[in-house]
Amino acid sequence: MTPTAPATSVGSRALPHPAREEIRLEGVLHALSDPLRLQIVRELAADGDELSCSHFCLPVTKSTSTHHFRVLRENGVVRQVYRGTAKMNGLRRDDLDDLFPGLLDSVLAAADRQAARPGNS
Template structure:
């Protein structure tokens, strides 16, 4: 069951663990900007980061879109703390559903990044 926000609430809807689908996760991570966001969240070691902590070479509205895709696919959890929107990787949920997937994708992304910077 998707958690829905009450009317007038600043809580954001997220899929429940059992609603997260592999194809949604893979789609969300297929975009380089979204993959960069996930890599930065993974590097934060479980700490939540504000949206403003990400320096993406896209407009604010495009950044908002990328975060929404990640949240709606179940890759990240977003919550408001005061006026800041905090983002955390749902690694526990993803590991429970798809063991090893996140680690394999992050390792592959790191190898690709290294390979591409060699040129």
């Protein structure tokens, strides 16, 4: 996979992202298979906008959080851009829905059902 840089404003730090045609189903499924990464995606989907990394309250170290965001970015699930000093995250819903119709909605609905089961908080 040859990562491509997103279009960003002048002076910002660009992060590598896969082009739409480089996103692979197995990579997306891998990225979504981790509970913390799925939590990040659920929050992004619920918000519908970009959220900074610091918005997420993850029960892991900063370096582990960075790893999870990197896995999501490198597998085409999120797009990350710097806005000033904040790293903003947005769900690549259009790309995922175009490549894998219904996948993201199915995964998110299943995660919601799982979270609603007794004993899951």
